[in-house]
Amino acid sequence: MRAPLGRYVVRRLLYALPTLLGVTLAVFLLVRLIPGDPARLIAGLLASDDEVQRLRVELGLDRPMPEQYARFLASVLAGNFGLSAVTRTPVIEEIGIRMRATLTLAVTSTALAVAAGLSAGVLAAAYHNTAVDYAVMMAALGGVSVPVFWLGIMLMLLFAVHLHWVPAGGSGTPAHLILPAVTLAAFSTAIVARMTRGSLLETLNLDFVRTARAKGIGEGAVIIRHALRNALIPVVTVVGLQFGTLLGGAVLTETTFAWPGLGRLLVSAITARDYPVIQGIVIVFAAMFVVVNLVTDLLYVAVDPRIRYG
Amino acid sequence: MSPSTRASDTDKGVRPTLPSAGRSAWDRLRRRRTAAAGLVVLGMLLASSLAAPLLMGDPDAVDFAAVLQSPSPAHPLGTDQLGRDLLTRVIYGGRISFLIGALAVLLALAAGIPVGVISGYAGGTVDLLVQRGVDLLLAFPGFLLALTLIAVLGVGVTNVVVSVAVAAIPVYVRLVRGATLVIREQTYIEAARALGAGDRAIILRHVLPNCLTPVIVQSTLQLGAAILTAAGLGFLGLGVRPPTPEWGTMLGEGQTYLLSYWFIATFPGLAIFLVVMAFNLVGDGLRDALDPRAGARG
Numbered sequence: 001m002r003a004p005l006g007r008y009v010v011r012r013l014l015y016a017l018p019t020l021l022g023v024t025l026a027v028f029l030l031v032r033l034i035p036g037d038p039a040r041l042i043a044g045l046l047a048s049d050d051e052v053q054r055l056r057v058e059l060g061l062d063r064p065m066p067e068q069y070a071r072f073l074a075s076v077l078a079g080n081f082g083l084s085a086v087t088r089t090p091v092i093e094e095i096g097i098r099m100r101a102t103l104t105l106a107v108t109s110t111a112l113a114v115a116a117g118l119s120a121g122v123l124a125a126a127y128h129n130t131a132v133d134y135a136v137m138m139a140a141l142g143g144v145s146v147p148v149f150w151l152g153i154m155l156m157l158l159f160a161v162h163l164h165w166v167p168a169g170g171s172g173t174p175a176h177l178i179l180p181a182v183t184l185a186a187f188s189t190a191i192v193a194r195m196t197r198g199s200l201l202e203t204l205n206l207d208f209v210r211t212a213r214a215k216g217i218g219e220g221a222v223i224i225r226h227a228l229r230n231a232l233i234p235v236v237t238v239v240g241l242q243f244g245t246l247l248g249g250a251v252l253t254e255t256t257f258a259w260p261g262l263g264r265l266l267v268s269a270i271t272a273r274d275y276p277v278i279q280g281i282v283i284v285f286a287a288m289f290v291v292v293n294l295v296t297d298l299l300y301v302a303v304d305p306r307i308r309y310g
Numbered sequence: 311m312s313p314s315t316r317a318s319d320t321d322k323g324v325r326p327t328l329p330s331a332g333r334s335a336w337d338r339l340r341r342r343r344t345a346a347a348g349l350v351v352l353g354m355l356l357a358s359s360l361a362a363p364l365l366m367g368d369p370d371a372v373d374f375a376a377v378l379q380s381p382s383p384a385h386p387l388g389t390d391q392l393g394r395d396l397l398t399r400v401i402y403g404g405r406i407s408f409l410i411g412a413l414a415v416l417l418a419l420a421a422g423i424p425v426g427v428i429s430g431y432a433g434g435t436v437d438l439l440v441q442r443g444v445d446l447l448l449a450f451p452g453f454l455l456a457l458t459l460i461a462v463l464g465v466g467v468t469n470v471v472v473s474v475a476v477a478a479i480p481v482y483v484r485l486v487r488g489a490t491l492v493i494r495e496q497t498y499i500e501a502a503r504a505l506g507a508g509d510r511a512i513i514l515r516h517v518l519p520n521c522l523t524p525v526i527v528q529s530t531l532q533l534g535a536a537i538l539t540a541a542g543l544g545f546l547g548l549g550v551r552p553p554t555p556e557w558g559t560m561l562g563e564g565q566t567y568l569l570s571y572w573f574i575a576t577f578p579g580l581a582i583f584l585v586v587m588a589f590n591l592v593g594d595g596l597r598d599a600l601d602p603r604a605g606a607r608g
Contacts, residue, residue: 018442019445019446019449020449022446022449023449030459031462034462141587145534145583145586145587145590146583146587147538147541147545147558147561148542149545149558149579150575150579150580153561153568154579157568157572157576161569161572243451245451245452246451247451247454248451248457248542251453251457251546252453252542256565267457267546269461270457270460270546278458282450282454282458285451286451286454289449289450289451
């Protein structure tokens with residue numbers, strides 16, 4: 001029995017909401033777990049006693065916990081993450097400024113990982129058990145094992161310091177994007193390549209592919225036109241799940257290349273103990289991840305007509 | 311019919327065997343050879359870490375007469391900005407990385423296995439609550455979760471271990487819960503219960519031993535992942551406190567001198583790369599050897 005797709009979409013959306021609520025609750029509780037006075041923490045080390053007291057009343061830190069959380073949630077929903085304890089600017093503005101850089105990096109890397117990973121995976125499957133296959137699998141092993149920050153530094157040494165092909169760090173021109181995007185894409189590329197290869201090898205063994213071959217279609221067309229479409233279904237999920245690793249990697253990549261994104265802001269906020277900024281970025285990152293997973297699940301239904309959700 | 315054949319029969323019903331396309335005998339042999347290579351690399355790195363105090367001098371010995379020296383016979387990997395011998399520090403760094411990785415995985419196991427078993431075995435409301443908790447932890451991308459915990463707890467070896475472990479717990483809860491759900495429905499469990507075995511006995515004698523294989527495979531891979539996460543924290547300056555020789559921290563410090571002194575950042579990173587790759591090779595090999603039905607990862 002097939003339930004209407006619409007109902008599944010609605011249910012999946014409703015299911016993401018409690019997770020997002022939980023994220024805000026977890027972040028709220030975490031910051032209150034820190035030993036010391038939360039008002040002092042949120043106000044920052046430079047704040048005067050008066051300022052701390054004003055903040056305590058303003059944030060309702062003298063109220064019971066459930067009420068505090070309700071207030072916190074209400075302001076987060078309104079896009080109000082408070083003021084940075086260091087710069088005194090609204091956290092939401094700081095996040096807004098950096099968001100573009102992080103999204104540019106994450107989207108470019110994902111596109112790169114899908115393009116390179118798919119091609120490599122298809123090549124490995126098409127030339128199964130040959131030198132091509134082994135080379136792809138070795139490279140993929142390297143990709144899942146290499147520390148992203150070290151890869152970044154090595155690429156920087158080679159292409160920026162020695163060859164002067166691209167800038168070593170910073171941002172502004174498309175050339176600045178090349179090294180960070182390639183670095184960040186390495187892990188996901190490897191995962192997509194492994195998944196594509198494995199999935200394609202399984203699909204190539206199925207009856208419908210044998211039928212296509214029996215009709216006398218060339219092997220290239222069999223792979224591209226018949227097998228790949230089916231093999232792609234699990235790859236979609238993997239790309240979505242990779243996005244989490246990608247966000248974590250973005251923190252390291254942005255730091256390596258002085259890329260002015262959210263990850264680098266998060267690291268400097270942690271170093272400066274700027275809790276309002278930490279709170280805001282962690283919530284935004286988790287929300288991005290939850291939304292990407294949601295979209296992936298919906299895409300999965302769209303690409304695979306065999307799946308029925310009752 | 312013996313319990314073991316019964317178990318595999320039912321397993322096939324739950325998890326159908328896939329066509330063995332990618333799994334020719336040659337394929338399996340090659341994988342076993344690479345796993346052996348991983349084991350050799352791992353053994354060498356572990357042995358040198360353990361023997362570090364016997365082999366090398368003081369990793370924190372500062373020598374201002376020999377700062378930032380390129381690799382030479384006296385200092386095979388060069389020296390850092392304080393004239394400390396990098397080979398000594400890289401070898402000592404292995405002690406910290408292996409220690410953090412092992413403790414983090416043990417902690418994650420200690421928390422994840424009981425919670426996973428209880429969640430899968432009890433079912434109902436307990437299961438629902440545990441699963442929502444796992445979903446919540448998984449809403450934070452792994453490295454970000456560890457980073458957030460460090461932001462709250464502060465830096466230092468203990469806090470790095472705790473942060474890395476918490477990020478790994480959901481993996482084990484899911485894995486063990488899944489295995490428990492399958493085992494719970496086996497006929498031999500029903501038989502044991504009919505013979506008067508209590509929940510405790512069933513969990514200890516039947517459920518846990520049967521979870522062991524996937525847990526061992528996952529833990530090997532997780533060791534590499536834990537070392538990588540800890541090194542990432544160190545690289546950001548949010549890991550182990552200096553001057554403790556930790557690979558990620560050394561790499562982060564080395565980046566400052568990258569333009570003129572490539573070796574400071576290069577060798578600690580190479581060490582991380584080798585260890586993580588070795589754990590991945592051994593983990594993949596173990597999976598093939600212990601659980602041939604699982605197939606190649608990805």
